[in-house]
Amino acid sequence: MAETETQPERTIVIYGQGGIQTDLDLNSLAEDEIAAVIPDMLADYSAECRDWTLIASEHWKQSRWNRADEILSRGITFFAGGRGRHPDPVALVNLHAMLAHLHLHLARSAPKTILSISKYDKIPPGTKTKDFHHKEAAANLNAATDALRASGAGQEDEPVSLAMGRVIHYLATGQPGHAHPLVERLLQRQPNNLIALTAQARLQFARRAHEASLATYQKLLSLNPEMTPDPRIGLGLCFWQLRDREKARIAWERALSRDPESWVCLLLIGLASLNLSREPALKQDERVRLSAEGMDYVKRAFKLNVKSPASALALAGISGAGGQLDVASKLAERAIQYSDNKRHVVLANAERGRLGFIAGDVTDAGRYIAAARAEDPTSVNILAELTLGQIAIKSGNLREALNFFEQTAKRLNGKGPIEYTVLHACLLAYPHPGMSPDEIARNRTIARNMLGEVHNLVASAQSDEDWARLRGVGSDADIFVDLAKLWQGESLEKAISAYQTALQIKSDDELDGAETLPPPDLQTIRMSDNLGALFQLQGNVETAERVYQESLQKIASENGKEAEVLKTVLAYNLGRAYEEGGDNVKAAQWYRDVLRQHPEHMESKARLALIAAAAGRNYDAHTLLKESLKSDETNLVLRSVYTNFLINIGSYKEALAFTSQTLKYDKSDAYTFCALGWLHFTLGRDAKAGQELADRHKQYLRSAEAYERALHIDPGCAQAAQGLAIALVEDSLAPPKSNINGADEGKYRARLAGQALGFFSRIKDSLADGPVNINMGHCYFIRGEEEKAIESYGTASNYYKGRNVSVLLYLARAWYAQANKESNFSAMTKALGYCQQAMHIQPSDRAILYNIAMIQQKAAEMLFSLEVSKRTSEELEVALKQAQQAANTFRALAEDKSGALPYDADLADQRARYGDGLLRRAPGELEKQKSYEGETQARVEEARKMRAAEQERIAAAEAARRAEIEAKAAALAEERRKAREEAQAWQEELNARAAEEEARKAANVEKRKKRKEQGTIDSADEDGQPKEKKPRKRASKKEGKKGRKVRSKSEIESSEDERDLGGVEDDDDEGEARMSGEEDEDEGQRQARKAKSTLAMLKAKRKSKRAIEDPDDDEGINLGAAKKGKQFKSKAYISDSDDEDGDDNTPAGDGNGTEDEDEAADESAANGDGGAKSDAEAQAETEAGDDQQMEVDEDE
Secondary structure (H helix, E strand, O other): OHHHHHOHHHEEEEEOHHHOEEEEEHHHHHOHHHHHHHHHHHHHHOOOHHHHHHHHHHHHHOOOHHHHHHHHHHHHHHHOOEOOEOOOHHHHHHHHHHHHHHHHHHHHHOOOOOOOOOOOOOOOOOOOOHHHHHHHHHHHHHHHHHHHHHOOOOHHHOOHHHHHHHHHHHHHOOOHHHHHHHHHHHHHHOOOOHHHHHHHHHHHHHOOOHHHHHHHHHHHHHHOOOOOOOHHHHHHHHHHHOOOHHHHHHHHHHHHHHOOOOHHHHHHHHHHHHHHOOOOOOOHHHHHHHHHHHHHHHHHHHHHOOOOHHHHHHHHHHHHHOOOHHHHHHHHHHHHHHOOOHHHHHHHHHHHHHHHHHHOOHHHHHHHHHHHHHHOOOOOOHHHHHHHHHHHHHOOOHHHHHHHHHHHHHHHOOOOOHHHHHHHHHHHHOOOOOOOHHHHHHHHHHHHHHHHHHHHHHHHOOOHHHHHHHOOHHHOHHHHHHHHHHHHOOOHHHHHHHHHHHHHHHHHHHHOOOOOOOOOOHHHHHHHHHHHHHHHHHOOHHHHHHHHHHHHHHOOOOOOHHHHHHHHHHHHHHHHHHHHOOOHHHHHHHHHHHHHHOOOOHHHHHHHHHHHHHOOOHHHHHHHHHHHHHHOOOOHHHHHHHHHHHHHOOOHHHHHHHHHHHHHHOOOOHHHHHHHHHHHHHHHHOOOOHHHHHOHHHHHHHHHHHHHHHHHHOOOOHHHHHHHHHHHHHHHOOOOOOOOOOHHHHHHHHHHHHHHHHHHHHHOOOOOHHHHHHHHHHHHHHOOOHHHHHHHHHHHHHHOOOOOHHHHHHHHHHHHHHHHHHOOHHHHHHHHHHHHHHHHHOOOOHHHHHHHHHHHHHHHHHHHHOOHHHOOHHHHHHHHHHHHHHHHHHHHHHOOOOOOOOOOHHHHHHHHHHHHHHHHHHHHHHHHHHHHHHHHHHHHHHHHHHHHHHHHHHHHHHHHHHHHHHHHHHHHHHHHHHHHHHHHHHHHHHHHHHHHHHHHHHHHHHHHHHHHHHOOOOOOOOOOOOOOOOOOOOOOHHHHHHHOOOOOHHHHHHHHHHHHHHHHHHHHHHHHHHHOOOOOHHHHHHHHHHHHHHHHHHHHHHHHHHHHHHHHHHHHHHHHHHHHOOOOOOHHHHHHHHHHHHOOOOOOOOOOOOHHHHHHHHHHHHHOOHHHHHHHHHHHHHHHHHHHHHHHHHHO
16 A cells, blocks of 8 residues: 555656657666666657656766766756757757756765876776866756857746856855855845855855854855755864854754754864864863764764765874874875865875875875975975975984974964974084084074073973963973973083983972882983983082982892993993092092903993003003903994004104004094004104105195095094195195196196195085184185185185284285285285284284385385376375385384394395385376376366256256246136036026016916906006907818928927926917907007017017127137037027018018917917017026026036
């Protein structure tokens, strides 16, 4: 029975042409055989459009998307026409719109993109993406619009399905600006359309108009509380954005109670719980509960919709935190491929890159991180930046990692999270190759400040909320160990404080949740050892001894290799503490204690040897070192100590032999080669006579070879590079005289200087700036590059704060050479200045005084040799004064007989005489220079005067032009003022005329009423006696038709207005005329002539008035005419003109007049001047219209 009742609901009847029909069970559409023939059957039956859409809807409901697409496409083909069929635009509109909605629906669950590099979430090939469905939807919407236009329907007839399809398409493709006008237009047609209101709410939410969106969702809820999708979801989103989280959650929970299977509600509630669990203000238990609750809701949402990118992204983070890297990576890839939200794509790529980094696949992680950064290059994704930096760190590219973090720091502008701050500080604290000392010091300072802020936060943390804000950073002791290392070279006190904080964190972690005292942590013991070392460096030996002893007591009972190593280190450090405290006896005891436990401990033997050597027991020291070498003669540290011992006791040759023997054990130790190079150089430099002096050159070459080998082993060994460069300067830069001479010597020296520059450039950033830059300046000077030499010398001078005499003289020499090369007096002045600075530091140095005199004399000589256009008289005067001083100085130096002089006295005397010769040339050179400058100044002055005259002429012309413009502007303003006054006067006159006319019309109306009531008409005679009326003569019908004028529209309207005003009078006149048919014809003619004369008088008066008024307003009238275009007189005007021309020749009682003229004559005869007044009224109205038109034109 139940089946009989439900069967009609699932069966439809398809009607075909010719009256055939077929019953179709919708349940049978699930069978492929039946579904495949349905499109052909509908086409054969020529079924109506509703049958096609009904079957497509059934496929849609059952999620048979391909079948729905097939039948809609086939229907479009059918109704498009062909084979004798006419196209059906209306059906095409519906079918295209439905197919567009189908593609929009499929786009929601389609992937946005298909990753070719995905490893876990692989999408089958051939899967259609969102872009494909959106393009198909757009094509069908456009086709539906074309079909609607072809059907002849207008925009107001557009189906709602088509309009909403376009709105949904625009919203799905991120074009809310295009969707907004469509929604507004649809709401104008249907203000309560639920779907349109939903779209409007979405648009308002997208524009961040959350309050307006909230109001729209509330309206939806009031219109249909049971609608789907539930407006409460939108209400919750608006409340969330308005910071009312409690109401948002309530709204989502109500929506979930209505639909427990709503994955959207589950996801939103889950995300709200997860976000709330991160609030530091909540207690730990509450945060744990909310986190578990949020995870449960998100998992349920993902089960209901496994293609939800938001759910997948949230679960990826949860799974990754739980260690399920494969599951988390798959979820992250799912979020990347299905998300059409830019923010979700960025977060998903960043999360996938982080998971790849954790899994150890750096290459895979790098691709996803790069994709995250490329997706949104304008904003900063902290997770991506942190992962990218960690990838660079893991790859060993620390400098690259630091560059990443510094670039991100600039974009964050100090607003990054605490995790980013810590990692950035740790990278800054590490000195990278290629960094200059200044850069290293600056980075360390920045790192100290950053980690110092973190240290202050940890030190001041008291409550659970404070610790929650630190997000676990406060429990990382290594951070404060790094901070202690940074402070170690600057402030041992702050370094000790940082280590104490690290130890406190370690201690808290050990005691957290432990009922009994846990065993000592070896890492904590190692940190305590470092703390003791800091106290020792601080000079607080007693505290260091106490720390060492406490640490030894803690691990006294511990066994194991690492524990034994720590015991040995602590005992050795305790011995060092005693040694530094001056208690060598206790120090020796602890060293011997270490040796009893570990006889092979070479450091303890070395310290005992150094204690013996310090006490003058070189034999004991030598014995201990020999014993150590017998135990381990390959120990490079021990061999270095022994080499140092030999050098200290002055045994350079033995040290050289021992160092050469060390190379047999290890030829890759750069420090051994550095020691070897130093020994060769020292032996060569200290050679006195005999064979040693002959071998000096060989010693220098061997020194250079040793330093070069050290640099090959360690290119960053600055000591080796410095030694090599010095060795080259000492000997190799002086070429053998027998082989090279003349011009080749300079080239050879320049080549050697270039080689030395290579060494100095490599060590420039690793050693002190002073010596390296001095050596580089020498090399540049030899190569003839004075500008670079000056730059290097200047850097060295800044290093010595301008107090190094040698560097000042080097600068003077470089400036002197450049001045001679370029004939530059200012460069020579700078050279003189540096020499004078050196003289102030060493006033007794006569060599500097000689150089000063030489520079002064050379400056005058150089100026005398220059052309007059390349020097000035001021420079000549200064040079002459300096030349006089130089001559006096040379003369004094030549006469000095105090002892050994650093200069040649004869040469000084020659310079003095040469200076006298220069001074004799001075007056002529000065006169020549002044004459040239006078002529030049005269030309310049003349040109200046001409220019001033030209400027004055231009200014006068400009002033005249401006005065003319101002005069014209004033005249134009005056004309406009007069025009406004005239327009105002005309307006007042028109108002007065209108008031007078209204009063006259009212009086006439009142008079007519009285006459009608009395039944008589007063005559216009002076005696005031009533006159008899004569019947009006009427023309025959035939004559009336012949003599009647064809009137214009304006004349007809004027006549109608006159009849409206005087209709009563006309009726009375006509009746009275019929009553008084016995009046004489002569009296009628007399009255007509009188009316004609009165009318002519009024017309003449009007014409004369126009003749007076028109000249004053020619401009305004012409302007109005220009704006109005060509003007035409109405028929009334033309008739008036004719009347004016022929008033005197027209008989008053001519029978050829028109019917209107006869009526006017009759009325004139009856009323005296009534007809003339009527014409005057019409003329006054015409003039008023003209005046009003002129007034408008003037205002425009």
